[in-house]
Amino acid sequence: MGVIRGEEMVLNIGPQHPATHGVLRLQVKTDGEIVSEIKPYIGYLHRCFEKHCENVTYEQVLPFTDRCDYLASMTMNFGYVVAMEELMEIRVNDRVQHIRVVMAELQRIASHLLGLGAFGLDIGAFTPFLHMLRDRERILDLFEMTCGARLLYNYMWIGGLSHDLPVGFVESTYKFLDYFEPKIDEFVNLLVHNKIFVERTADIGVMPQDVAISYGVTGPNLRASGLNWDLRKNDPYSIYNKFDFNIPVGQGGKGTVGDCWDRFYVRVLEMKESIKIVRQALASMPKDGDVHQSLPKKIKPPIGSIYRRTESPRGDLGYYIESDGSNVPYRLKMRSPAFTALSVIDEIAAGWLLSDVLAILGSLDIVLGEIDR
Amino acid sequence: MGLLENKFNDNIIVEKLDKLLSWSRSTSPWFFQFGTACCAIEMMAAAASRHDLMRIGMIPRSSPRQADVMIVAGTVTMKMALRVKKLYEQMADPKYVVAMGSCATSGGPYWQHGYHVLKGVDIVIPVDVYVPGCPPRPEALIEGLLKLQEQILEERPLTRKMA
Amino acid sequence: MSPDTEKIIIELVLKALNGDMDSINNLDDRVLRSKAKAALFKAKKDPDAYREKYSKSSIPNDNENNFKNDPITSYVLKGLDGDMDQINAIEDRVLRGKVKAALVKAKKDPKSFKMQVGLKEVKKQTIELDEEKVDIEESINQRIKKLALEKFPQSILNDDVEKFLLVDLKSWSSLSAYLKTEESLFFDSLQCQTGFDLGEGLLEARYNLHSMKHDHYTEIRIQVTKDNPRIPSVEEVWRIADWFERETYDMLGIHFDGHRDMRRILLPDDWEGWPLRKDYDVQETYHGIVIPKMKEGWE
Numbered sequence: 001m002g003v004i005r006g007e008e009m010v011l012n013i014g015p016q017h018p019a020t021h022g023v024l025r026l027q028v029k030t031d032g033e034i035v036s037e038i039k040p041y042i043g044y045l046h047r048c049f050e051k052h053c054e055n056v057t058y059e060q061v062l063p064f065t066d067r068c069d070y071l072a073s074m075t076m077n078f079g080y081v082v083a084m085e086e087l088m089e090i091r092v093n094d095r096v097q098h099i100r101v102v103m104a105e106l107q108r109i110a111s112h113l114l115g116l117g118a119f120g121l122d123i124g125a126f127t128p129f130l131h132m133l134r135d136r137e138r139i140l141d142l143f144e145m146t147c148g149a150r151l152l153y154n155y156m157w158i159g160g161l162s163h164d165l166p167v168g169f170v171e172s173t174y175k176f177l178d179y180f181e182p183k184i185d186e187f188v189n190l191l192v193h194n195k196i197f198v199e200r201t202a203d204i205g206v207m208p209q210d211v212a213i214s215y216g217v218t219g220p221n222l223r224a225s226g227l228n229w230d231l232r233k234n235d236p237y238s239i240y241n242k243f244d245f246n247i248p249v250g251q252g253g254k255g256t257v258g259d260c261w262d263r264f265y266v267r268v269l270e271m272k273e274s275i276k277i278v279r280q281a282l283a284s285m286p287k288d289g290d291v292h293q294s295l296p297k298k299i300k301p302p303i304g305s306i307y308r309r310t311e312s313p314r315g316d317l318g319y320y321i322e323s324d325g326s327n328v329p330y331r332l333k334m335r336s337p338a339f340t341a342l343s344v345i346d347e348i349a350a351g352w353l354l355s356d357v358l359a360i361l362g363s364l365d366i367v368l369g370e371i372d373r
Numbered sequence: 374m375g376l377l378e379n380k381f382n383d384n385i386i387v388e389k390l391d392k393l394l395s396w397s398r399s400t401s402p403w404f405f406q407f408g409t410a411c412c413a414i415e416m417m418a419a420a421a422s423r424h425d426l427m428r429i430g431m432i433p434r435s436s437p438r439q440a441d442v443m444i445v446a447g448t449v450t451m452k453m454a455l456r457v458k459k460l461y462e463q464m465a466d467p468k469y470v471v472a473m474g475s476c477a478t479s480g481g482p483y484w485q486h487g488y489h490v491l492k493g494v495d496i497v498i499p500v501d502v503y504v505p506g507c508p509p510r511p512e513a514l515i516e517g518l519l520k521l522q523e524q525i526l527e528e529r530p531l532t533r534k535m536a
Numbered sequence: 537m538s539p540d541t542e543k544i545i546i547e548l549v550l551k552a553l554n555g556d557m558d559s560i561n562n563l564d565d566r567v568l569r570s571k572a573k574a575a576l577f578k579a580k581k582d583p584d585a586y587r588e589k590y591s592k593s594s595i596p597n598d599n600e601n602n603f604k605n606d607p608i609t610s611y612v613l614k615g616l617d618g619d620m621d622q623i624n625a626i627e628d629r630v631l632r633g634k635v636k637a638a639l640v641k642a643k644k645d646p647k648s649f650k651m652q653v654g655l656k657e658v659k660k661q662t663i664e665l666d667e668e669k670v671d672i673e674e675s676i677n678q679r680i681k682k683l684a685l686e687k688f689p690q691s692i693l694n695d696d697v698e699k700f701l702l703v704d705l706k707s708w709s710s711l712s713a714y715l716k717t718e719e720s721l722f723f724d725s726l727q728c729q730t731g732f733d734l735g736e737g738l739l740e741a742r743y744n745l746h747s748m749k750h751d752h753y754t755e756i757r758i759q760v761t762k763d764n765p766r767i768p769s770v771e772e773v774w775r776i777a778d779w780f781e782r783e784t785y786d787m788l789g790i791h792f793d794g795h796r797d798m799r800r801i802l803l804p805d806d807w808e809g810w811p812l813r814k815d816y817d818v819q820e821t822y823h824g825i826v827i828p829k830m831k832e833g834w835e
Contacts, residue, residue, distance in 0.1 A: 022408075043800075047448055047489070051812060054812075150415070150510065151414060213748055214775045216726060216776035307727070307728060347775075372802060451825065491825065
């Protein structure tokens with residue numbers, strides 16, 4: 001830690017702490033109120049994901065990718081499957097593409113709900129957390145209807161899906177969307193324009209654009225700093241180029257551009273855009289098509305490597321896959337968005353009060369499973 | 374019983390002190406939310422409004438010194454194992470441990486090539502109830518906790534144990 | 537590029553030169569679409585010369601006329617379009633049965649059947665298709681190679697720069713700063729940094745770079761030996777390299793010179809060994825906890 005002055009102390013937050021989102025340890029140098037340096041220590045959940053990938057086959061890697069970011073497992077599967085299908089040059093039919101988009105966007109709504117609820121909990125608002133979890137349960141009901149699991153699905157397979165949509169899924173989804181849209185406005189009234197919430201989050205933890213790009217921050221955190229960059233529009237994969245949706249960008253609604261309030265509000269607006277995409281995808285979904293049509297008999301990709309990024313609710317998720325021609329990957333690296341988001345905490349949180357540090361940490365929406373892999 | 378039976382009105386109950394103690398302990402164990410990984414999300418969902426944990430008497434506490442039950446939810450790694458032992462020692466007696474999920478029971482899906490994963494949390498602390506699943510549904514967790522409550526009810530804390 | 541892909545691109549470009557852009561825009565395959573657009577850009581500089589060069593090969597525009605030689609294929613194509621009457625009207629029972637069987641097979645993947653059939657006919661009829669490949673305009677990797685070799689001689693070590701650039705160890709620190717500050721390249725974000733164990737005593741570090749301004753990508757690889765795995769650090773250029781390099785050090789043992797805080801990030805500080813190397817053997821115990829050896833199969 002270097003030289004510690006007499007009035008300063010070194011305080012350990014974590015690894016077990018109700019406000020850190022998982023097992024994270026922050027070593028904070030403070031004089032009691034103002035924080036002068038923060039050092040994050042990670043690795044308490046390192047589960048050797050990359051070593052496992054070098055020893056199991058390509059299909060067996062899928063459940064492991066689920067467990068890395070457990071709040072958004074559909075999008076983790078999606079990223080891996082898109083990368084592998086590009087490496088092996090497999091094309092899937094339209095019905096599979098539409099179902100994948102529907103599932104990924106529903107998962108995005110569910111992940112944002114939990115992230116925003118946990119952020120409110122860190123600030124001290126307990127009620128919105130319960131409301132968010134109640135609405136999230138209805139999305140998990142839809143997923144359970146399709147593939148049987150509530151949290152870790154293993155749904156998207158290389159070349160297709162594991163189950164087709166059951167009877168009654170489309171009607172239930174429409175019912176859920178009609179129920180959920182007014183709830184976002186209720187939530188906005190409850191928390192977003194709330195005076196206490198604004199005082200605790202506006203102008204705090206401002207992240208300028210060039211700092212964000214240099215630290216590799218992407219996703220809603222980067223969009224809240226004013227840059228219009230979304231992989232679904234700038235580097236489209238699957239059939240995202242057929243849908244019409246906007247990209248919410250932070251505009252400093254209650255303070256400076258790029259503060260905690262902006263990061264929060266961008267996620268709320270993204271939920272609305274996801275609802276739009278789901279409606280369009282359900283309306284244009286082809287009625288017939290076999291989801292197991294393009295499943296390859298043996299997965300043995302050609303020799304080569306690929307790096308492919310997709311948009312997960314936390315940022316851009318990248319998979320670097322190197323294959324040597326056998327049915328076991330030679331090396332698989334997952335570039336996780338929360339890893340880069342956490343590395344910027346020293347830059348933007350030093351100099352604030354101790355309670356602000358936790359607010360900033362909550363606004364970055366990290367998941368430790370993805371950081372430690 | 375025996376000599377004292379039917380001598381009093383209906384609003385007086387005569388019972389052993391042992392049973393009173395274990396009954397009161399079993400019906401309000403406060404749990405220490407030690408969530409590490411994916412199972413922590415199911416633990417939070419179990420404490421939320423659909424499957425309410427508070428109706429069986431369990432309240433989440435963040436400090437080990439205020440808790441009776443430690444629910445180890447999620448994978449425990451080698452780096453974390455030393456801290457888990459410390460946290461267990463900070464809890465006050467009587468204390469119980471529930472291992473939730475496959476990772477806490479025996480290493481889970483990482484049993485084969487996980488060099489950094491502890492293959493089961495019972496290597497470092499003694500466990501009372503194992504709840505299997507990956508992740509276990511909130512209903513399964515509630516069943517495990519009810520089993521724990523039955524176990525606590527069977528205890529006789531004041532009786533001297535014969536050898 | 538395979539010869540089949542080339543022929544598809546030539547056909548699409550010829551159609552587009554005649555004004556039909558829909559066939560290119562409706563392609564689902566992103567890679568093919570971009571290659572076709574690049575070839576079209578080049579062809580538009582002198583459309584007549586392009587047409588002369590490639591129309592000699594007489595690539596057919598419609599499939600119907602060319603299948604008089606192969607009746608089964610023509611009936612199947614009609615059936616795929618929905619016209620079953622002609623098939624049902626075939627009098628020869630054996631031929632009708634063969635056509636229906638082929639139709640069932642083709643319905644499973646109509647697009648690839650059509651492509652296969654189209655190309656087979658092209659192969660039969662093409663006479664002189666020039667050997668030279670359709671030339672796409674200079675790629676970003678070639679541009680980087682040119683600029684880098686001008687400023688830092690001997691820095692790029694590989695000749696075929698289509699997929700990646702192999703950079704020399706000694707020029708990496710100056711080259712990285714140049715890649716970020718040079719206006720036409722402007723690689724301002726390091727997307728991913730990976731370490732590899734290539735076997736035979738070689739380790740490799742790969743950097744995936746991306747430019748937000750110009751929206752182009754490149755990949756850079758640096759090789760070192762296992763005896764002396766030291767690479768200059770680039771954390772002053774891209775701040776995220778701080779944590780990426782610590783992770784590569786932790787997993788593979790590649791030491792980055794000039795890093796401000798080179799220590800393990802994911803594993804505990806007193807862990808022994810570099811786990812992602814292929815010859816890694818896990819240690820016996822850690823602080824008294826016995827670590828079982830990696831199991832192979834079920835025991």
